[in-house]
């Protein structure tokens with residue numbers, strides 16, 4: 001099992017860890033800041049530095065077979081580490097911060113468009129949500145409302161509730177396709193003060209003003225009951 005350091009502090013960039021298991025090109029550590037792909041958010045990239053100073057690039061991070069296990073995928077697929085090795089890790093913070101901004105922005109979008117969310121994805125500088133909606137939302141109106149929310153600069157906070165408490169409040173779960181992770185007995189609720197509350201295991205900005213201006217690049221019809229809303233950051237941000 002890997003201690004998920006990004007859960008406690010989404011802004012930390014560097015950490016120390018010990019290799020628990022390894023095979024060529026893959027490493028499991030006892031603790032990590034690398035977010036593993038999940039909930040529509042891509043895995044982090046970055047580097048691991050060995051005691052002799054060698055730096056190994058991490059091209060992706062995925063969930064392992066065990067609960068809370070993170071598998072770091074090395075860019076050099078032949079590289080093999082030894083269990084017990086102490087190393088330093090660092091994530092590509094510029095990329096992660098853009099992912100956090102877009103991920104948090106999708107929470108706001110789900111508050112602007114009030115309809116069940118059937119899917120979603122976050123990319124570097126762009127993102128999308130699919131809504132169970134018979135009519136297309138008006139692009140300019142959604143963009144305006146979304147940016148007005150962002151300018152409110154509301155704080156984002158977390159709290160944990162039990163699976164049973166979540167079951168008692170099914171209205172908290174907006175996503176039909178991505179159910180919150182179960183099995184630990186606890187689910188993390190993410191609250192954007194006064195705007196949105198839902199279970200989520202991803203990484204978020206502290207205040208929504210950090211998201212900055214966003215553009216709705218497209219509203220697509222994907223089937224009779226499905227509308228896909230695509231977002232992007234302006235090129236310079």
Ligand SMILES: [Zn+2]
Pocket residue numbers: 103104107190200201202203204
């Ligand atoms: Zn989230």
